[in-house]
Amino acid sequence: MSVECILPGDRADWLELRRGFVTASVAGALLQCHPYTTAYQLWALKSGRLEESTEENEAMRRGRLLEPVAVQMLREERPTWTIDYRADNAFYLDRGLKLGATPDSFAYRPDISGRGIVQFKTSSEEAFRDNWIDPESREVEVPLWIAVQAIVEAKLTGAAWAAVAVLVVGRGIKMEVIDIPLHAQVWEALLGAASEFWRITQVGEHPPVDWDRDGSTVLDVNRWTEAKRIDLTADETVDLFASNLEDTRTKRRELQKREDVLRAQILYALGSAEVATTRRFEILAPTVVRADGAAQRAIRIKLKDQSNGRF
Template identity: 50%
Template sequence: MSVQVILPADRAAWLDARKQDVTASVAGALLGIHPYQTPYGLWAEKSGRVASDDTDNPVLRRGRLLEPVVIEMLREDRPDWTVEYRRDNAYYRHVEHRIGATPDAFATRPDIYGRGIVQVKTVADDKFRREWIDADTGEVVLPLWIAVQAIVEATLTESTWACVAVMVIGRGIDLQIVDVPLNTRVMNRLRREVREFWRMVEECREPSIDWNRDGASIVDVYRDSMPDRKDLTQVIGLDGTVCAFWDARQDYSHASKIMEATRPRILHALGAAEAGFTKNWNITARTSVRTGPNGQPVKSRSLRISPKENPDARF
C-alpha cells in the first residue's frame, strides 16, 4: 500500500496537506452517513469552488484542549495498555486513492495482537444519550461516520485494531472506550466512492444535491454573477419553485408591513412595563443592551407574544 506520512511543521502545513485528499473525518459523507457534511458540500470544497472552513469553534476547541486529558484518562482506565501519544499531527495519505487521516494516538493492549489506533472524541452528556445510546438496549452504539473515520485511520496506518475513546461531559466527566470492527467491505466501498468523487471533481460534474442540507453550499458556490441572461424554460419544475419563492416573499413582505405597523401600538400600550396582557394574549417586551459598532451601548426591546391558555386569567 502506497502510504505517504507527512509531518507538518505547523497547523497551516497540516491543513494544506489535507486539501488534496478525502480525509477520514469527512469520509462518511460519501457514504451518506455524515451529519455535518454532504457529497455536494465536499465537492464544492475540494473543487475549489468554496473555501474550506478551517476556523476554530467552541466544539473544535473543546476537543483540541481536552484531547490530552482523554489520553490521561485512557491510561488510568487501561493501565495494561501502552498508549503512544505524539501530538505531531502526522498525516497519513494513500497517494493513489487520495484518502488521508491523522490518528490521535496509537496503542498496544494485551488482549489484541498488534498496534491499534485510538480516536479521541468529546461529547456533551445529553448528545451522548441522544446519539450514542441505543434506546432499546441502553448500549453504546458508535455513530457510523465515526466508525468509518476509525476504519480509515486503522487502514492507512496498517493497524490491526481500532477504538474510540470518548469523554462524556456533564456534571462530571466519564470515559467510554468503544472498539471498532475493521470491516474491509466498508473500506472497499469507500475507495470506490472516493475514486468516483475525484473523477467528478476533475470532470466538473456535480454530485447529487440534498436540497434540505446543501442550500448554504449552493449559495456560496454561485456567489458571483456574470452579465448574462439564461434561458431556464427547460429546467423541469423550476416554474413551480420560482412561484413558491414569489408567494413566500409576498407573504413575508405583507407580514413585515403589518408587524411594522402594529409593533409601535403594542409598545405604546405597554409603556415602560416589560410585560402585559390582554384578554387573549400575554405580551413581553424586555429591554436588552448590546454593544454598537463604535463601542456605544445600543438598547432595544424584543417583543414576544403568546396566547393565553385561560383568557379569564390576569397573567
C-alpha cells in the same frame, strides 16, 4: 494501497497537506452519514469553489485542549494498554485513493495482537445522550461517521484494530471506550464512493445536492456572475422554483406586515411600561438603542409557568 506518512512542520503545513485529500474526519460524507458535512459541501471545498476554513471552531478547540486529559484517562481506564500518543499531526495519505488521516493515538493491548488506533472524542452529557445512546437498547453506539473515521485511520495506518474513547464532560467527567469493527464492506463502499467523488470532480461535475442541507453552500458557490444570458425555457423546474420563490416572498411581506401590526398593538397596550403580565404570558418590551443611535422597543414573550395553577 501505497501509503505515505508525512510529518508537517506546523499546523499550517498540516492544513495544506490535507487540501487534496478526503480526510477520515469527513469521509462519512461520501456515505451520506456525516451530520456536519455533505458530499456536495465536500466537493465545493475540494474543487476550490469554496475556501477551506483554517479557523479553529469551539468543538475543535475543546477537543485539542481535552485530548491530553482523555489520553491520561484512557491510561487509567485501560492500565494494561500501552498508549503511543505523539501529538505530532502525522498525516497518512494514499495519493492514488486521495484519502488521508491523522490518527490521534496508537495503542497496544494484551487481548488483541498488533498495533491499533485510538480515536479520541469529547462530548457534553446532552450530546452523548442524544447521539451515542441507542434509544431502545440504551447501550452506547458509536455514530456511523465516527466509525467510518476510525476505519479509514486503521486502514491507512495498517492497524489491526480500532477503538474510540469518548470523554463525556458535564457535571462530572467519564470515559467510554468502544471497539470499532473493521468491516470490509464499509471500507469497500468508501473506496467506491471516493473513486466516484474524485472522478466527477475531475470532469467538472458535482455530487447530488441535498436541498435540505446544501442550500447555503449552493448560494456561496454561485455568488459570482458573468455578463451573459442563458435560455432555460426548456427547464420547467426553474419556472416552478421561480413561482415558489415569488409566492414565498409575497407571504413573507404579508407576514412582516402582520407582525408589525401585532407589535404595535402590544406596545399600544403596554404604553411606556417595560413589563406586563397577562393571563397566559409575561411580556417584556424594554427600549434598546442600536449601534446607529436609534431607539426601538424589543418584545419578548414568555409563557407563564403552568404549574402555578393559573391555567
